[in-house]
Amino acid sequence: MKFNNLLQDFYDAKIGYYRHLAIILGKNYLDNAIELIKTYLQVNNNPKIAYAFHPWVNGSKDRLSTLKEAIMTNEIVDIDYSSSEKYLGESFDLTILDAVDDFRPNYISRLVDLTRGGGLVIIYSDDISDINKLYKFSLTRNGIVKNLFENRFIKMAINSRGIILVNDNDIKFKPFSSSEVSKPHKKSYDKTIPKSLYDLCLTDDQVKLIREFDFVLEKGKRILIVTAPRGRGKSAGVGLALSFYVKRTLSKPTNVIITSPSYYSSQAIIQFLEEGLRALKIRYKKKISKEGKIMKISAGEVNIKWTSPDLAKDENGDLIIVDEAAALGIENLEYIRNSWDKIVFISTIQGYEGSGKAFMKYINSLDNSQIVKLDYPIRYAKGDPVEKFIYNVMLLDAEPEVYRNNTQFMEITQEDLFSNEELLRQIYGILVSAHYRNSPDDLMFLGDMAFQRIFTIGYNAVAEIVEEGELDETTEDHILNGEENEGNLIPHRIIKYMRIRNFGKLKGWRIMRIAVTPELQNQGLGTKLLSNVEKIALKNNIDWIGSSFVADYKVLNFWIKNGFKPVYLASRKNEGLGGYSVIVMKALTERAEKFLVELGKLLKDKILRTSHQVYFNVNPRILAKILTNIEFKKEIEIDDTYIGKIYAYLNGKIPYNSASEAIHAIAEKYFYDLSFKLDEEEVSAIIARTFQGKSWSHSAKMLSVNNQEAENLLRRGIEKIVKKYYGQEEKDYIEL
The missing domain is CATH 3.40.50 (Rossmann fold)
Structure with a gap:
């Protein structure tokens, strides 16, 4: 053989x-x-x-x-x-x-x-x-x-x-x-945890995790952060630690929520929670879905259940455990941080679901927190050659360096990039370091997708651009009839969902990713890179440049500050990416400008009319940023009765619900006018309560304030609007 x-x-x-x-x-x-x-x-x-x-x-x-x-x-x-x-x-x-x-x-x-x-x-x-x-x-x-x-x-x-x-x-x-190589091993028995639980641990790292889990039992707000490269047993360790937590709280009514981007991301926690409970001889019951998923485990007075992130963040409970936390995005993590006192964040820091420096920067800034890092692999020896190969070939641990004194703007070909391992590691490392959700597929896209261009400033800022558009009528018809065309993402979304057919004939550049070495962010490098890209696009007779990304306030603000306009917001959450996709664009030709005006009109109308259902889960600050940066205007007439109701509410004579339709009407008038500016916090409060229909409590959490301050923000905003349009009303009622 x-x-x-x-x-x-x-x-x-x-x-x-x-x-x-x-x-x-x-x-x-x-x-x-x-x-x-x-x-x-x-x-x-x-x-x-x-x-x-x-x-x-x-x-x-x-x-x-x-x-x-x-x-x-x-x-x-x-x-x-x-x-x-x-x-x-x-x-x-x-x-x-x-x-x-x-x-x-x-x-x-x-x-x-x-x-x-x-x-x-x-x-x-x-x-x-x-x-x-x-x-x-x-x-x-x-x-x-x-x-x-x-x-x-x-x-x-x-x-x-x-x-x-x-x-x-x-x-x-x-x-x-x-x-x-060195095999996984444990040192002598740690008497701080039960022997039966210790025997289930494969490494000292997992023993340490069980011991450090006590941090969340301490008084006050506590955030335990568990990080590791893939394959270190962090979820299994949390499951074992959770079983010990259950043992010590059996007689106390306790609710624990487990959440993650998908159920299967958390299954190791649930699996090892069961193993730990059995080892500790704790009786428990479980609720299983039709698909065979364990959705709830109950032991004594303790209830533990898995819930999707959208529902989990508003649950009531004593402890929330968030697996693959970085994939949820910083906004969702901040919401959870504001809503819960006891939190465990678990995240891969390298590997095919790695989160890199952006997530690490966030968790390192948290107060009342403790980080537990796991290093030892559990399935194979440390130094395993296959792990080393996969990390190298997929660039799972790519971390960019800072190139000093290099400000040259240049284009890099894919061939040059993939023939120079040091350059590839630098450029790819920058692209993934600035994003929360990355995968090895991104590397294959970078190397194999032909219709793209890569620009850099001094190897410290990178823009990856995909050429889109110039579609023929047959292709546009196919998209209108529901066929996919992911190679032309922005034209596809505009044609299929906004129903504007001829947009596909325009020639555009979609900036798939733009990123700056983390140490050099907030110094204007991204803006400088965009400016240079725009100049090249004009020379190439490009009609528009744009970008599509999961709606994040800071990212959206970056694009708007650089002259891009919101033109599309997905009607459904992208579960794989953990948010609602938004498209921003800048017109470089007159014919593209006509499309942008119409798209802005359609988007503004949709947000104002459907936020209570379609966009209920979108952060109101994002909706505020979008609405206040769409220039489309139209006249809205307000009935005199509404003005009286608004002043009655502002004067404390009637509650918000009694004046809600009047407040909705005058707020709509403001958004279709925008001849003056409210504070962004006031706009966000109005959107959360009036257009999305959130409760004061939910609005407050989204805005990171208390309930009273949420209503105060809305009151101040509405008062400014009504006085601007109608002056100081002498009567807060009408006579017929």
């Missing part, structure tokens, strides 16, 4: 508790994969096996059946790529990734991580650069796409130890040694 010379390496990996990764390519990929598996089975004859693929693609199930027959087993956990998040808490000895139909960085990074020490990961495909692969095809436009990501992937595999590269009969492999 051609792989017999790897037997000793597999034995060594078992001893050292590290992993191997095999990338099998060429026309004989399936035969070679089967032969390598049979070789591995000589070392581990009863492995737990996972097989990941797209089961709905023609031919994919046939390959799985062939493999099962060849190795004579049906004991394989088959994982649909699209639901692979469900398996994050499991471990396997042999993980096989069918990359014939899809070679997607997100799936690779996530599923490789499921393999435990001594195990083997196999990725097989005829050609990882094939244009017809599902994610690759989404990056293809007019039949054009690049292979820079895949070429770099193969090059790094050849040069990395512990990685087996097979291309038909050609095998490249640089051995690794168990002498270079």
